[in-house]
Amino acid sequence: MTNFGRMGLRPEFVEGVIGFVEYAKTLDPFQRSGMIKYPCNKCQCLNYEKADAVELHIYRNGFKKEDTVWTSHGEIDNNFDVFQHYVPGESSSNVNSNAQSYRIDDMVQDSFGVHSDFDFANQGEEAPNVECKIFFEQLESASRPLYEGSPHSQLSIAVRLLSIKSDWNVPQGAMDSVIDLIHDLVDPNLEIPDNFYKAKRLVSKLGMSSMRIHCCENGCMFYYKDDIDLESCKFCGKCRYEQTSSGKKVPIKAMHYLPLIPRLKRLYASNRSAPHMRWHHEHRRPPGVMCHPSDGEAWKHFDRTYPQFASEPRTIRLGLCSDGFTPHSVSAAPYSC
Template sequence: MDRSWMYNMTNFGRMGLRPEFVEGVIGFVEYAKTLDPFQRSGMIKCPCNKCQCLNYEKPDAVELHIYRNGFKKEYTVWTSHGEIDNNFDVFQHYVPGESSSDVNSNAQNYRIDDMVQDAFGVHSDFDFANQGEEAPNFECKIFFEQLESASRPLYEGSPHSQLSIAVRLLSIKSDWSVPQGAMDSVIDLIHDLVDPNLEIPDNFYKAKRLVSKLGMSSMRIHCCDNGCMLYYKDDIDLESCKFCGKCRYKQTASGKKVPIKAMHYLPLISRLKRLYASNRSAPHMRWHHEHRRPPRVMCHPSDGEAWKHFDRTYPLFAAEPRNIRLGLCSDGFTPHSVSAAPYSCWPVFITPYNLPPEMCMTSPYIFLNCVIPGPRNPKVLIDVYLQPLIDELKQLWVQGVETFDVSLKQNFNLRAALIWTINDFPAYGMLSGWMTTGKLACPYCTENTKSFTLKHGHKNSWFDCHRQFLPMDHEFRSMKNAFRKNSVEQGYPHHLLHNL
């Protein structure tokens, strides 16, 4: 269907809206009214350039938004409104079992609700009569049952559920730094204003407990103030550091003991399992295997030599396309203003690379794994803070975890491998242990480096290392005075760099 009218709003000279555009918008709204969200709640997703299909609005408000802001970019195929884009091998479709609790004007909460309703919608339609289909494992079955119970509308025709309200309350508390006591008072007021029979969380604690059913738990691990160790596993009951002897706790004015330093850790395994619990992500986790490109065509990390070399080295791992390849990214930043005291905070992110290019590096699939506290740069002690992540990666590589794939309705043993890190050169030295300063800073050239020390500045320099990448008959190789004085280049680059 020709939808060029969507991006041709106004007449010449911006003199009013074009009739074709107005007619098209009315047709779009009429079409959106035929979808399940409108039938259940009377609201539809707004595709204007401001809302970006994240907010639900009344039909009249959607028309007004589009007239003011126009459609969002490149939305000629209405994938968020039930259509399938045939130009991509991606299953972007609407889940018929989506509950009315999706009605949420908060974009941050929308992502959570979207995942919940995807999982619930697929679970409600399970039919295991077909050959090769299995029932979910015990853990996944409990997860789906809890979601089904918490996602029921508060009353017939209600756009909210007990879970969606809990998510909104927690988001408000986080966004506006509302104290817990104030949040409990607000919840009490809500109970006084609405029907007492409605299943609304009684206080902040119960709201937090309800949201924990999503399986996205977090841990607070106490650390030594000097970064020597974590109070973790066998050392969880220690009162002082076993290396430097520094005390674990400090005493407040009220006499309560609080940890001097703590790290927030978000477990990785539960988040990888949730990728297979949602129908919006589970089919795409096999994309890298089902959409192989011809040789010398690069459009995804799986086309690179590093990925192919890993597959050749570990064929059993590569034989299961649902096994996950991970990338790790970490760098320091200062969360406070420049005028404040120096504080270096190090977040660690994990990204699964099985997904197609348009999903691979988007924010919903970049998992915050832990936040290494400051105020000092951890430097070589960063591996101390990465112990919980390393333990999970070892489990995923050696043993694997039982996972239910909702797209194929099968249980399988999920394994994962960390195949690379993404960071700047100083952080590379911290994560790998390679000394990135001095003459041997290059991890490829090592002792064959062409670096030299400046005569007067006494600094290491890598000037004139680039000529080795030129063809052997190139005129620049024989120039003695144009580059480094009295120097000609007759060597070859390192074989790893040469292959690139």
């Protein structure tokens, strides 16, 4: 169905646009920033704008084709469940790739889209610090559409490539050959990563990288901090390296460490997760009512003991649970601590 009749816009189309804008105004992103992610046929739900501009864009360009469920604005698509949806004959990797695309778009638009035009001073909000500004600049640069109307960006392509390599254990040389083929098939002006190394480096700019730490063969110690230069274990004496035929030293055993602090910072960089990080401070319950650990006496005792720490709503308290976690080498048998 077209959006225009002979005399102009159809009344039912105008009512639909008004209804959509009114609905979007009730959601958290608009309440926080006064801006709406608009699904016009030209912009493909990639940008944020003020309500009147959103109406104008949709009147001119129509709604995004075949997009009748507003998953970008809070509705649930019953035909696609990113956690449980399965189509006979379709591999789970395809479903995971689709779900990953949704998560990438959410992260980019939620982290950068609202902040880009948000007036922190007039809203009484604290402006991003230098580190945060650098993050937003890198995210914005990597998340630009490859071409007008494209649902993909440098960042989404890089993440998909890394995911494919990990899911199917693709050798790096094979991945580089696939990327070369992609470059031969598409417009050479498109900003697609040139090889696996550059894709990995692009994603690492988001600050979510891991560290590879050498370990003792028997699990006695890590070669880390003060012990980083040791050649053998200071407990059992086992050698740290084995020597290859080419004379290169290779660690016998290593682990991958995911730094926690950058991940906590990213939770505050997103408009969607930041309110949950302050929930314990902003949703106090009256005495005698308990719906969160912050309502318990242990939490309140900690607040009284460390009042300076408790006065800042963005302080973080971690509760670690090891139930179901396997601390030893990967095994087919389930193990629980």
